[in-house]
């Protein structure tokens with residue numbers, strides 16, 4: 062019986078781990094323009110965030126907040142984010158499935 066309980070508990074471990082990496086609270090606001098999980102924005106000039114490098118996303122958010130990258134819409138969005146929010150959001154969006162990919166050198170050569 063004890064063995065069964067252990068097996069059941071081990072079976073639940075991945076579910077608990079998944080629950081911890083839930084959608085960050087502040088990501089809900091982003092979905093209004095960037096789409097759910099940042100994967101399907103509402104317009105072509107609204108970038109896809111899903112699958113982008115986390116350090117790129119964090120850099121962009123830091124720069125919108127500091128004014129180094131100028132965009133009135135995103136400046137307003139980034140103004141209220143803390144450093145911790147930026148890290149969490151950048152990590153979250155980088156882990157989402159989306160259509161972004163990094164072309165190989167072969168792809169680049171084929172276009173020339």
Ligand code: HEC
Pocket residue numbers: 087088090091092093094095106107108109110117118119121122131132134135138150
């Ligand atoms: C009202 C619409 C709107 C909302 C809400 C919004 N964004 Fe944006 N976001 C934009 C637009 C438009 C751009 C493109 C701005 C530019 O050209 O620099 C952008 C750009 C970005 C970029 C740069 C992406 C790149 O490829 O360079 C990041 C990162 C980003 N947003 C993150 C977020 C996050 C995180 C949130 C939620 C806290 C959010 N955005 C909420 C409209 C929005």
